[in-house]
């Protein structure tokens with residue numbers, strides 16, 4: 001027989017946020033009753049001078065910051081589209097989000113999403129969505145040109161390695177605007193857990209980006225689509241966000257191709273399938289700031305001319321859709337073409353094609369499992385370029401001498417010197433050991449990050465060498481050492497080198513004796 005169970009009576013909350021809030025409220029009420037006459041008669045003024053000063057300072061700081069924020073010079077009549085990258089680990093919902101946003105802006109459904117999608121989002125704004133896959137090459141390339149990042153996080157998983165990698169890449173190549181988007185929230189069944197999780201992820205996101213960074217929630221998915229109102233909200237934010245120009249982007253004009261065509265004549269391909277190809281890429285021309293001033297003057301000058309004639313004089317207007325024809329491209333470019341990988345056409349400033357010794361202040365990433373060794377090949381991403389080189393690590397001693405290190409030190413910066421393209425100091429540098437995606441992707445892939453210090457024609461790094469020998473004749477200031485070198489040639493190489501014994505005696509290698517007794 002079932003026993004009649006007594007319903008539990010309501011228990012007043014003793015702990016938790018609600019209880020604390022209630023207690024506070026009650027206490028405040030009492031205090032107010034007691035100290036009615038002590039109330040501040042001057043309503044809306046500050047009670048504490050310190051608090052007043054702090055608040056004033058904060059307002060001034062905010063205003064000053066706003067004044068100093070580098071403003072985008074939107075000189076072009078129609079600015080080029082802003083590039084929005086949707087980034088996140090596999091299966092997080094990148095494609096679903098792009099499709100949802102495209103539908104929100106255009107009221108059209110895209111069946112297949114390949115490569116960048118450009119659309120008009122307002123009277124004065126066009127936007128391009130691009131999905132960033134988890135190939136480290138794509139992540140690096142996109143980080144260099146993106147204006148806004150939608151960072152997708154699977155709430156049921158939390159932050160994954162790819163997210164941290166991408167944030168690390170962004171940090172070295174300039175930090176654009178980042179908005180977080182939490183997906184898979186419907187996987188959490190209990191409301192209480194969901195709230196706690198949201199809070200936890202928000203705090204984590206804020207520590208990674210900045211306090212108060214925008215985080216969106218996509219709470220549910222129905223018929224393979226996110227909720228309309230949530231997409232609407234996100235879309236509105238995208239349409240009104242202001243973008244901050246980044247150092248490298250604003251000094252180096254570039255374009256991101258949205259289409260590639262092979263223009264090589266079929267006859268030449270038939271003759272030699274591996275012949276160099278002629279391709280064309282198309283995209284909107286990006287103007288950057290140095291040229292903007294000149295363009296403004298030009299435009300005023302040629303305003304009265306008809307468009308075709310004007311183009312002959314001053315070239316293509318920024319923001320116009322252009323088609324570039326590039327001859328002599330290796331055939332692999334066409335054979336391995338994949339639209340989901342971005343093609344960026346970047347320009348270099350005069351002098352940047354030259355090569356020299358680059359000295360970089362570098363630090364191995366603390367999450368990177370391997371240690372980096374001098375003279376081991378390393379793939380370096382610097383400016384537009386990504387190239388393989390051999391790095392020599394060193395530290396600067398007190399006397400200014402650069403001493404070679406065999407391995408990168410733990411947790412501290414060191415100097416890395418390598419032969420590479422000339423780049424302006426303070427440019428960010430990122431190093432990876434492999435671009436191969438198949439090997440153990442669960443590990444952190446960014447090996448080291450750093451900043452370009454200077455360019456040199458040649459570099460001198462000294463190496464400490466330990467040699468042993470036996471002194472067999474000792475005079476006041478001279479000693480003859482046996483067995484320190486194997487051949488006279490080896491000894492000749494070290495002539496003039498400074499030496500220091502373990503006990504601290506200093507000296508210099510003078511010369512080798514032709515016939516040691």
Ligand SMILES: Nc1nc2c(ncn2[C@@H]2O[C@H](COP(=O)(O)OP(=O)(O)OP(=O)(O)O)[C@@H](O)[C@H]2O)c(=O)[nH]1
Nearest residue numbers: 089090091092093094095096183184185186221224
């Ligand atoms: N339950 C649930 N499923 C989701 C959510 N977001 C996406 N999905 C599902 O997850 C699957 C993968 O979504 P995609 O949009 O293809 O993910 P993706 O990030 O583009 O995947 P890759 O391109 O393979 O990296 C799809 O079946 C979606 O329906 C979500 O918020 N909740």
